[in-house]
Amino acid sequence: MFTLYLAQIVNSGLALGAVYGIMALGFSLIFNSSRLINFAQGELLLLGGLMLLTLSRLTHLGPLTALFAAGACGFFLGRVLFSTTLGLSINASPLRQLMLTVAASLCWQGAAILVWGKNPLLLPQLLPIPELRAGPIFLSRDTATALTLAVASVVLLSIILKHTRIGRAIRAVSMNATAASLQGVNPGMCRALSFAMAGILAAMAAMAVGPQTMLRYDMGLGLGLKGFVAATIGGYTSLWRVFFGGILLGVIEAVLVLTLSGELKETLTYALLIGLLVLAPHRHDATERA
Amino acid sequence: MILTSSAYRKAVVVFFLLLGASGLVLPDFQLLAFNQYLFLAINVLALNFCLGLGGQISLAQGAFAGLGAYASLILHVRFPEASALVIPATTIGVFLLAGLLSLPMEKLGEGFLAMATLGVSLIFTNLVLTFDNLTGGSAGMMTDAPLTLPGIGVIAGDRAYFLVFLGLLALGAYVFLALRNSRLGRALLACKDDPPAAASCGVNRALVRALAFGLGGALSALSGIAYGHYSGFISPEQFSLELSLKALLFLVIGGPGNLMRPILAALVLEAALGQMHFLGDARTLCNGLLLGSALLFGYWRESKGKSLKRVQLPG
Numbered sequence: 001m002f003t004l005y006l007a008q009i010v011n012s013g014l015a016l017g018a019v020y021g022i023m024a025l026g027f028s029l030i031f032n033s034s035r036l037i038n039f040a041q042g043e044l045l046l047l048g049g050l051m052l053l054t055l056s057r058l059t060h061l062g063p064l065t066a067l068f069a070a071g072a073c074g075f076f077l078g079r080v081l082f083s084t085t086l087g088l089s090i091n092a093s094p095l096r097q098l099m100l101t102v103a104a105s106l107c108w109q110g111a112a113i114l115v116w117g118k119n120p121l122l123l124p125q126l127l128p129i130p131e132l133r134a135g136p137i138f139l140s141r142d143t144a145t146a147l148t149l150a151v152a153s154v155v156l157l158s159i160i161l162k163h164t165r166i167g168r169a170i171r172a173v174s175m176n177a178t179a180a181s182l183q184g185v186n187p188g189m190c191r192a193l194s195f196a197m198a199g200i201l202a203a204m205a206a207m208a209v210g211p212q213t214m215l216r217y218d219m220g221l222g223l224g225l226k227g228f229v230a231a232t233i234g235g236y237t238s239l240w241r242v243f244f245g246g247i248l249l250g251v252i253e254a255v256l257v258l259t260l261s262g263e264l265k266e267t268l269t270y271a272l273l274i275g276l277l278v279l280a281p282h283r284h285d286a287t288e289r290a
Numbered sequence: 291m292i293l294t295s296s297a298y299r300k301a302v303v304v305f306f307l308l309l310g311a312s313g314l315v316l317p318d319f320q321l322l323a324f325n326q327y328l329f330l331a332i333n334v335l336a337l338n339f340c341l342g343l344g345g346q347i348s349l350a351q352g353a354f355a356g357l358g359a360y361a362s363l364i365l366h367v368r369f370p371e372a373s374a375l376v377i378p379a380t381t382i383g384v385f386l387l388a389g390l391l392s393l394p395m396e397k398l399g400e401g402f403l404a405m406a407t408l409g410v411s412l413i414f415t416n417l418v419l420t421f422d423n424l425t426g427g428s429a430g431m432m433t434d435a436p437l438t439l440p441g442i443g444v445i446a447g448d449r450a451y452f453l454v455f456l457g458l459l460a461l462g463a464y465v466f467l468a469l470r471n472s473r474l475g476r477a478l479l480a481c482k483d484d485p486p487a488a489a490s491c492g493v494n495r496a497l498v499r500a501l502a503f504g505l506g507g508a509l510s511a512l513s514g515i516a517y518g519h520y521s522g523f524i525s526p527e528q529f530s531l532e533l534s535l536k537a538l539l540f541l542v543i544g545g546p547g548n549l550m551r552p553i554l555a556a557l558v559l560e561a562a563l564g565q566m567h568f569l570g571d572a573r574t575l576c577n578g579l580l581l582g583s584a585l586l587f588g589y590w591r592e593s594k595g596k597s598l599k600r601v602q603l604p605g
Contacts, residue, residue: 037401084582092589095347095400099542102404102535103582110575118571221531225412228405263419270409270416277406278394 015143017250018150023227026198032174033194042224043108049206066126078199123210146208328455332513339506342546345482353414356529358511359518366435388507430525
């Protein structure tokens with residue numbers, strides 16, 4: 001009985017944790033490149049998933065075309081988010097930029113209501129990944145898909161950031177934008193690219209979460225916030241630590257939801273967020289400098 | 291900074307007299323909507339204390355209003371007709387809670403503070419849902435206990451509550467102006483403009499800002515108390531994140547730090563949005579576009595001012 005409980009916790013924890021991990025990566029990318037907390041991260045996921053849903057209804061999407069379509073939607077959405085928020089207010093105060101992303105999240109949520117309605121929509125499982133059974137451990141199809149997508153995203157992202165010219169440019173801008181621009185890097189382009197990459201990550205998260213919990217107009221805020229909590233646990237700087245922050249949060253939530261009620265779980269998660277923010281001293285310098 | 295001249299004070303007084311007169315003339319069914327706008331305007335003013343004076347964003351205004359409403363309603367069930375004690379106790383409680391909450395959060399940067407206060411807002415909603423034997427959970431909570439003040443008696447009816455809301459708004463405006471022109475207000479302004487410089491000049495940043503945060507929370511709580519007894523029914527949805535976001539929206543449109551413009555923006559624009567039933571599902575989109583364009587317009591005006599200064603400098 002106990003092992004069954006444990007297997008259940010691992011299964012649902014990893015499924016959600018993978019999604020949180022991808023969202024946390026998107027958060028960290030944008031935060032590092034622009035010193036901006038992106039409130040519209042969850043809406044990137046929402047609209048990415050909804051666009052993919054419409055595409056999958058219009059035509060038959062094979063696994064590869066689905067991945068490509070999700071990437072294209074995500075890239076487009078992230079780029080649009082950049083040019084409507086940070087791109088328009090690059091010299092504005094951080095508070096104004098932050099509130100612009102709040103406005104963007106309202107707009108996108110409104111657009112989702114207008115185009116796709118208020119009912120939850122089920123995104124079909126687009127990748128043919130089988131369920132896994134290894135002794136007592138059991139990973140359902142959704143979990144296996146979410147984990148595969150997440151790990152593939154992290155590996156790909158770390159290769160891009162470490163070993164390509166453009167990735168090195170993005171990292172340089174996140175360390176010191178002025179110095180990077182003196183070396184011939186275009187900081188605006190790098191920031192736009194990091195938004196677009198966050199959009200792609202969010203679309204991947206949508207592919208992972210769509211079949212699990214369905215897509216609804218008001219899901220963005222909750223998921224975005226969970227991604228933010230995960231990024232705070234991971235500390236924003238290292239890709240793998242941020243990703244494992246997401247996995248950890250997912251497993252913690254799965255444990256809490258089996259032992260306590262759903263609302264109390266949310267309460268504890270957000271209390272954890274506030275506690276972490278207050279107790280993590282090294283973050284504040286970074287934000288005050290910005 | 292805008293110094294509060296006597297002419298300005300007179301204009302504020304005239305504004306409140308006009309508002310009061312219009313409330314006495316309006317028919318009852320229109321007062322119902324008007325009171326809703328006033329409730330929102332009070333929350334905009336409450337947010338102005340922390341964002342306009344102290345430069346701290348907060349998305350917890352709805353939670354503080356809800357806290358006031360729930361605490362007052364629950365206490366009135368236990369102690370009916372003890373409004374004269376319950377109201378100050380609730381207000382002081384929320385004041386202390388908001389202040390204490392903001393103390394450790396003061397050092398957070400803008401984005402992190404926004405996220406943390408957003409967390410506070412969501413924690414409040416989830417706590418209300420968790421303790422459903424006390425709060426009624428998502429089904430909400432009914433009350434028929436009226437507010438009873440000594441010397442005034444039972445407060446009931448749209449017009450009486452209109453006067454209560456108006457009184458709260460005027461009280462908030464008075465405290466806001468008094469605070470802005472005081473030593474404390476200048477300390478807050480310094481914290482807003484340059485936190486490290488303010489701290490190095492001997493301003494106890496955490497304490498000063500906690501005071502502003504607490505005052506904003508207390509004003510929200512007062513509005514929540516009045517609103518809860520006025521409508522006779524409260525549910526978590528009324529004090530959800532939407533209220534906090536709306537308060538932020540109208541404060542930004544009016545300009546944080548100004549007294550009258552955000553209040554006017556809240557009253558006029560909320561009334562206009564309320565008339566537009568044809569918007570229907572497009573309301574969220576409209577709110578977002580309104581907030582975005584207000585932010586961009588403010589930025590555009592700011593940067594125009596800056597470039598003008600830059601042109602003037604060499605000459």
